[in-house]
Amino acid sequence: MENLKNESIEVKLLLDAIYMKYGYDFRNYSKASIKRRIEGFLSQSGIGSISFLQHEILYNQVLFGKLLSQLSVNVTQMFRDPDFYSALIKHVIPELKKKKIIKIWHAGCSTGEEVYSLAIILKEEGLYNKCRIYATDMDEIVLQKAKKAIYPIKYIQEYTLNYNKAGGQKSFNDYYTAKYDFAMLDSGLKENILFSNHNLASDSVFGEMDIIICRNVMIYFDRELQERAFKLFKDSLCARGILCLGSKETIRISEYSDAFEDIVAPQKIYRLTK
Amino acid sequence: MFPDKDAGRENRFEAVVVGVSAGGLKALQVILSELDKKFHPSVIIVQHISPAADNFLPRFLNKKSALPVKQADEKEVIKSGYVYIAPPDYHLLVEEDKTFSLSVDGKINYARPCIDVLFETAAYAYGAALVGLLLTGANRDGSQGLKKIKEAGGLTIVEDPKTAEVPIMPQGAIKTLDVDHILSLRTIAPFLNIQVA
Numbered sequence: 001m002e003n004l005k006n007e008s009i010e011v012k013l014l015l016d017a018i019y020m021k022y023g024y025d026f027r028n029y030s031k032a033s034i035k036r037r038i039e040g041f042l043s044q045s046g047i048g049s050i051s052f053l054q055h056e057i058l059y060n061q062v063l064f065g066k067l068l069s070q071l072s073v074n075v076t077q078m079f080r081d082p083d084f085y086s087a088l089i090k091h092v093i094p095e096l097k098k099k100k101i102i103k104i105w106h107a108g109c110s111t112g113e114e115v116y117s118l119a120i121i122l123k124e125e126g127l128y129n130k131c132r133i134y135a136t137d138m139d140e141i142v143l144q145k146a147k148k149a150i151y152p153i154k155y156i157q158e159y160t161l162n163y164n165k166a167g168g169q170k171s172f173n174d175y176y177t178a179k180y181d182f183a184m185l186d187s188g189l190k191e192n193i194l195f196s197n198h199n200l201a202s203d204s205v206f207g208e209m210d211i212i213i214c215r216n217v218m219i220y221f222d223r224e225l226q227e228r229a230f231k232l233f234k235d236s237l238c239a240r241g242i243l244c245l246g247s248k249e250t251i252r253i254s255e256y257s258d259a260f261e262d263i264v265a266p267q268k269i270y271r272l273t274k
Numbered sequence: 275m276f277p278d279k280d281a282g283r284e285n286r287f288e289a290v291v292v293g294v295s296a297g298g299l300k301a302l303q304v305i306l307s308e309l310d311k312k313f314h315p316s317v318i319i320v321q322h323i324s325p326a327a328d329n330f331l332p333r334f335l336n337k338k339s340a341l342p343v344k345q346a347d348e349k350e351v352i353k354s355g356y357v358y359i360a361p362p363d364y365h366l367l368v369e370e371d372k373t374f375s376l377s378v379d380g381k382i383n384y385a386r387p388c389i390d391v392l393f394e395t396a397a398y399a400y401g402a403a404l405v406g407l408l409l410t411g412a413n414r415d416g417s418q419g420l421k422k423i424k425e426a427g428g429l430t431i432v433e434d435p436k437t438a439e440v441p442i443m444p445q446g447a448i449k450t451l452d453v454d455h456i457l458s459l460r461t462i463a464p465f466l467n468i469q470v471a
């Protein structure tokens with residue numbers, strides 16, 4: 001038991017060191033997942049202990065870069081959870097049609113698949129030209145990939161199925177060009193999207209949004225950091241603005257719960273009451 | 275007969291983690307329908323299941339069991355006497371403070387949820403107060419996690435490959451570590467009721 005406790009101390013010290021040296025703040029991430037990924041990194045790199053890793057990354061920035069990419073979970077898909085998109089089409093899109101300009105913040109956008117999924121829906125609903133989409137992530141590497149919008153062709157079959165289930169009106173292959181092993185998304189989808197760096201653990205409000213979409217990011221935060229992010233979202237929304245979370249995330253455990261009403265509760269689509 | 279419950283040991287175990295794959299629906303039904311309604315430890319289950327399965331398994335098993343069965347929620351505090359099932363398409367992790375976390379990391383051992391992820395994180399959180407139980411399956415998932423449970427001082431149980439609908443997963447565990455008990459499907463619940471409750 002005793003050496004188990006030591007590992008928690010070592011993890012904490014490592015995260016403190018990363019924060020002090022490089023400014024990345026993982027101190028309030030869910031510990032079990034962080035610890036597993038650190039251990040995975042140890043066994044891959046042959047480094048004997050977390051404490052030794054801490055020493056190494058202070059002096060070896062290249063090694064830190066590798067650890068950083070192991071610590072971030074960037075897994076994403078186009079039209080993941082098709083029911084979420086159909087709920088958007090049915091319950092959110094109609095009220096957006098009244099607006100002149102629609103500001104959307106996609107927080108934790110990873111390599112962009114979700115952002116382009118939404119862009120496709122907005123095009124089909126004739127709303128895209130009115131939209132300004134801010135797509136942010138704290139990870140510069142994924143943002144670069146997101147801007148390129150080139151994805152492995154092997155996923156396209158699954159994305160096509162998801163698109164159809166979500167209620168897509170066209171044929172999914174209207175939206176990409178296949179080239180060797182890759183699918184390049186239609187560049188028209190990019191026009192109104194600004195990709196930029198924003199860290200939910202340390203950065204602040206940057207605009208007033210009509211919709212905020214942040215899916216499968218809160219699950220990696222502890223309750224304290226979740227509250228920080230929820231407050232940031234609340235403060236960034238316009239009156240009666242809409243918040244969308246991942247299907248296993250909820251505002252209902254938050255102290256800001258009362259500020260939001262359900263639009264589609266099972267799909268975690270909420271609206272600011274004021 | 276099984277030995278009488280000895281008082282000193284009564285509260286040793288806080289949780290039972292269960293890993294199961296192909297053939298799991300029947301195996302879980304047999305075990306959960308026979309667990310005593312006063313069964314004290316939390317039961318936490320990873321069943322390999324299709325991403326589209328949604329809430330089917332907890333609802334189905336809730337009807338079969340005397341204990342309340344529910345899907346494990348993000349950040350939920352793990353309570354004694356409850357049975358929790360990992361949501362489809364997410365990994366389920368136990369935090370040191372005995373709450374759940376979820377993750378969408380890629381598949382591990384071809385699976386999400388992955389049994390090893392639950393077992394390893396639970397081993398760390400519960401130490402010697404944990405029971406690991408690995409049932410039927412066609413996968414090698416769970417062996418490494420069960421090993422971690424044993425190393426942390428917990429109790430390890432594997433379904434007898436002879437009664438398992440698909441023996442590969444229990445066989446894998448038996449090869450990987452020296453498991454404490456190999457039990458036929460029908461003796462698992464009675465064993466838990468007496469030795470672990």
Ligand SMILES: C[S@@+](CC[C@H](N)C(=O)[O-])C[C@H]1O[C@@H](n2cnc3c(N)ncnc32)[C@H](O)[C@@H]1O
Binds near residue numbers: 072076199214215
């Ligand atoms: C699992 S992905 C989710 C991607 C996408 N939203 C989805 O649901 O498919 C989590 C993303 O959140 C980003 N992330 C993690 N912590 C963050 C933070 N503090 N601020 C901004 N983004 C963060 C990661 O870099 C990663 O790209």
